[in-house]
Amino acid sequence: MKLVLVAAVALIDTDGRVLLAQRPEGKSLAGLWEFPGGKVEAGETPEAALIRELHEELAIETWQSCLAPLTFASHSYDNFHLLMPLYVCRRWNGVPVPQEGQTLAWSSAADLSNYPMPPADVPIIPILRDWL
Numbered sequence: 001m002k003l004v005l006v007a008a009v010a011l012i013d014t015d016g017r018v019l020l021a022q023r024p025e026g027k028s029l030a031g032l033w034e035f036p037g038g039k040v041e042a043g044e045t046p047e048a049a050l051i052r053e054l055h056e057e058l059a060i061e062t063w064q065s066c067l068a069p070l071t072f073a074s075h076s077y078d079n080f081h082l083l084m085p086l087y088v089c090r091r092w093n094g095v096p097v098p099q100e101g102q103t104l105a106w107s108s109a110a111d112l113s114n115y116p117m118p119p120a121d122v123p124i125i126p127i128l129r130d131w132l
């Protein structure tokens with residue numbers, strides 16, 4: 001099966017809440033809440049991919065030094081296997097504004113389980129909650 005590398009990040013605000021983005025209608029897994037991020041392109045590091053995706057999806061800027069690895073997801077979907085490192089980030093420039101039709105939500109640690117997420121994300125939620 002094809003292995004797909006996706007870099008994702010939990011942006012944490014000063015109140016310890018996490019940014020989630022709801023996938024828009026028409027995309028795979030529409031309506032589910034996910035961490036910002038996306039596929040790592042050929043020749044790109046996961047950190048560079050995240051910096052690019054945060055700029056493209058949310059119009060914020062961050063830096064490699066502000067991206068700390070936390071955990072990862074490894075999950076088989078029907079047509080590919082997802083390997084998704086999850087970083088945490090507390091420092092960025094700008095205010096996240098959806099650029100691709102997503103809906104954003106800041107979730108407290110306690111509320112995270114109320115947001116339906118892709119199956120790959122489910123095992124990483126308790127890890128993130130314990131870390132927060």
Ligand SMILES: Nc1nc2c([nH]c(=O)n2[C@@H]2O[C@H](COP(=O)(O)OP(=O)(O)OP(=O)(O)O)[C@@H](O)[C@H]2O)c(=O)[nH]1
Pocket residue numbers: 006007008027028029033034035036037038039082084118119120121
């Ligand atoms: N960014 C992100 N992607 C996730 C998460 N969980 C998860 O299964 N994914 C999957 O990882 C892939 C991310 O790809 P992407 O964001 O670059 O691409 P996309 O949605 O435009 O592509 P797609 O429509 O081909 O799935 C998608 O298949 C998405 O469903 C998550 O928490 N964050």
